[in-house]
Amino acid sequence: MTDNSTSKAGFTRRAQIGWALYDWANSAFATTVVAGFFPIFFKTYWSADYAAETSTLQLGLGSALASLIVLFAAPIGGAIADRGHHKKAALALATALAVAATFALFFVGAGHWLAAMGLFVIASIAFFMAMVFYDSLLVNVAAPADYDRVSALGYGLGYLGGGVLLAVNVAMTLKPDWFGLADRTEAVRWAFLSVAVWWGVFSWPLFATVTETGKARGEPIGKAVSGGLKDLAVTIREIMGRREVWLFLLAYWLYIDGVHTIIRMAVDFGLSLGFGQQSLIAALLLVQFIGFPAAIGFGWLASRWETKKAIYLGLVVYGAISAWGYFLTAVWQFYVMAAAIGLVQGGVQSLSRSYFARLIPEAKSGEYFGIYNMMGKFAAVLGPILVGVTAAATGSARASILSVVVLFIAGGVLLTRVDARQAKANT
Structure with a gap:
């Protein structure tokens, strides 16, 4: 056997592992920066001179701006990269920009909230744009029969990599003297620096091992952009004519909305019950480390069962999580919720x-x-609208948690109408 262990279609395991390691690399940004330290550090260090309500508004506007730009840029960027077969080059550019912006957070001094927010917005946009090009390269490293396994490997390594670095960063903030750091503030600044280095170093295997199919057209940038926009318009019309594709996108939008709502609601709900920050961080680490084997396990399950059935399983568990949240009162119950989320979150995302x-x-x-x-x-x-309306109508935050089940049911029902074999027959 060669070291590449080629599959029937000629795809190599070396390239598949190199591709999956990008999830290991960039998940550090999602865990340490986005979910972990940036929101808290922004309030207590960069925007400490402002009232809590003002810093919350600043953070919300920055996040919204990044999301809004990505909404329009993601499909356009994908179309341009497709036109010239430049997905790897586009991924490299987005990664370099995100790494540089994250690295620069280390140098932003106290009170400079605008600089910190500007760098965070740039890094966030680049992060999400990079995911477009990274996801699209899946077809260049695996045959359709291996999509589940390779995609699950990526998510699994992402959970593990993000969890490992987050654990180190948390230790840095709890015991800065162990790392030769002066205090918690210095530890957080070095945590941002560590994410940039981690992301940059572990991205290299993808660029060294993955080969993008097709020849670059060598078009001038202006022609590539205008051509990409035209191609995107054609693709949107194609999607509307491909029943399986638009049905799946609608189903995905509904149930992944429920997934994201549960993630956000769990943390907020824990805070509302008076659980401390250490408990919330411990729960986040629990999700990361359970998510690693669970995501890979879902890939194995899909290969022996059926991809859609495995997704259905994840959605059923999410429905049970919503019900569990209604009765949640103690920290140990919060950890059970986190463990259950870790079991299915990566599986639903990777198999989708x-x-x-x-x-x-x-x-x-x-x-x-x-x-x-x-x-x-x-x-x-x-999800948040559904939760808010239910809470207002019932006067119970606990009752509002159950309303998220509607999204999982609606998404699951629509998913039953999607047939991948029919979609390929029409390709």
Whole structure:
């Protein structure tokens, strides 16, 4: 056997592992920066001179701006990259920009909230744009029969990598003297620096091992942009004519909205019950480390069962999580919720990515995944509204948690109408 262990279609395991390691690399940004330290450090260090309500507004506006830009840029960027077969080059550019912006956070002094927010917005936009190009490269490293396994490997390594660095960063903030640091503030600044280095170093295997199919057209940038926009318009019309694709995107939007709402609601709910920050960080680490084997396990399950059935399983568990949240009163119950989320979160996300890859034409994977990621950015819109309206109508925050089940049911029902075999027959 060669070291590459080629599959029937000629795809190498070396390239698949190199591709999956990008999830290990960039998940550090999602865990340490986005979910972990940036929101807290922004309030207590960069925007400490402002009232809590003002800093919350600043953070919310910055996050919203990044999301809004990605909504429009993701499908356009995917179309341009597809047109010239430049997905790897586009991924390299987005990664370099995100790494540089994250690295620069180390140098932002106290009180400079605008500089910190500007760098965070740049890093966030680049992070999400990079995911468009990264996801679309799945078709260049695996045959359709291996999409589930390889996609799950990526998510699994992402949970592990993000969890490992987050654990180190948490230790740095709890015991800064162990790392030769003066205090917690210095530890957080070095945590941002560590994310940039981690992301940059572990991205290299993808660029060294993955080969993008097709020849670059060598078009001038202006022509590539205008051509990409025209191609995107054609793709949108194609999607509307491909019943399986638009049905899946609608189903995905509904149930992934529920997934994102549960994630956000769990933390907020824990705070409302008086659980401390250390308990919340411990729960986040629990999700990361359970998510690693669970995501890979879902890939194994899909290969022996069926991808859609495995997604259904994840949605059923999420429905049970919503019900569990209604009765949640103690910290140990919060940890049970976190463990359950870790069991299915990566599986639902990874199998959704691999199932969508089966529905689309390989030559337009960048454009289609641009729209797929755009739908993901639209997520967590219906859920919070549903939760808020239910809470107002019932006067119970606990009752509002149950309302999220509607999104999982609606998404699951629509998913039953999608047939990947029919989609490929029409490709």
